[in-house]
Amino acid sequence: MRFDILTLFPDMFSSPLKESIMGRAIEKGLVQIRTVNIRDFTLDKHQVVDDTPYGGGQGMVMKVEPVARAIESVKSKNPSALTIYLTPQGKPFNQDLARRLSSQSHLILLCGRYEGVDERVRELFIDEEISIGDYVLTGGELAAMVVIDAISRFIPGVLGSERSAEEDSFFNSLLEYPQYTRPFEFRGKGVPEVLLSGNHSAISLWRRKEALRRTLLRRPDLLAKALLTEEEKGFLEEILNNDSKSDGS
Numbered sequence: 226m227r228f229d230i231l232t233l234f235p236d237m238f239s240s241p242l243k244e245s246i247m248g249r250a251i252e253k254g255l256v257q258i259r260t261v262n263i264r265d266f267t268l269d270k271h272q273v274v275d276d277t278p279y280g281g282g283q284g285m286v287m288k289v290e291p292v293a294r295a296i297e298s299v300k301s302k303n304p305s306a307l308t309i310y311l312t313p314q315g316k317p318f319n320q321d322l323a324r325r326l327s328s329q330s331h332l333i334l335l336c337g338r339y340e341g342v343d344e345r346v347r348e349l350f351i352d353e354e355i356s357i358g359d360y361v362l363t364g365g366e367l368a369a370m371v372v373i374d375a376i377s378r379f380i381p382g383v384l385g386s387e388r389s390a391e392e393d394s395f396f397n398s399l400l401e402y403p404q405y406t407r408p409f410e411f412r413g414k415g416v417p418e419v420l421l422s423g424n425h426s427a428i429s430l431w432r433r434k435e436a437l438r439r440t441l442l443r444r445p446d447l448l449a450k451a452l453l454t455e456e457e458k459g460f461l462e463e464i465l466n467n468d469s470k471s472d473g474s
């Protein structure tokens with residue numbers, strides 16, 4: 226899968242995507258990431274990329290021509306690439322959207338700065354708009370990295386062979402169960418016995434129950450989407466009726 230990132234700050238992308246899982250995905254050729262500096266597509270001597278808004282008001286607006294020319298330079302090589310604008314006004318990003326976008330072969334990610342881009346960029350070039358949450362960032366660059374990371378995890382081979390994104394939190398609309406590793410005891414706190422039992426069906430059941438408990442206590446909104454068996458629904462009732470255990474959140 227290929228990502229072309231259109232930005233005024235290409236250096237922001239040089240290090241974060243080179244580490245760990247994303248770094249290996251790029252090395253293996255599973256993911257290709259290219260940055261395109263919008264400033265390179267200005268035609269004036271001073272390479273101006275922004276201007277004051279028509280009608281007055283605070284801040285600056287990204288000019289339509291350099292952005293248009295940058296998008297067209299990528300599209301001319303692949304007209305079927307999908308163009309996404311990162312903006313707080315976009316559709317909320319989530320695991321379902323990440324999975325859906327992972328079926329695309331080429332995404333163009335436009336990172337806005339200042340008060341956003343000239344509206345005509347939207348009208349002429351943008352296929353989708355995405356927001357990564359209800360807060361305001363100084364630009365779309367960090368959002369683009371979040372989107373690339375979450376999408377790439379769905380590409381076969383990016384996660385280790387035995388792992389898959391399908392096992393993660395949100396795949397089945399539940400939060401993950403608690404994890405432990407050695408030592409067996411730390412500052413008086415132990416590890417749940419069942420995890421040491423070697424009884425795999427008991428361990429699976431415990432994990433499923435703890436995932437349900439955690440989701441109920443922290444993110445009850447997610448349960449509406451979860452596909453639960455009658456037994457699991459019964460267990461939720463049990464927690465609701467007699468579980469006063471605080472989950473620390």
Ligand code: 6GU
Nearest residue numbers: 311312357358362364368
């Ligand atoms: Cl995509 N861009 C900016 N600037 N702020 C955001 C965002 C995007 N998503 C949440 N906040």
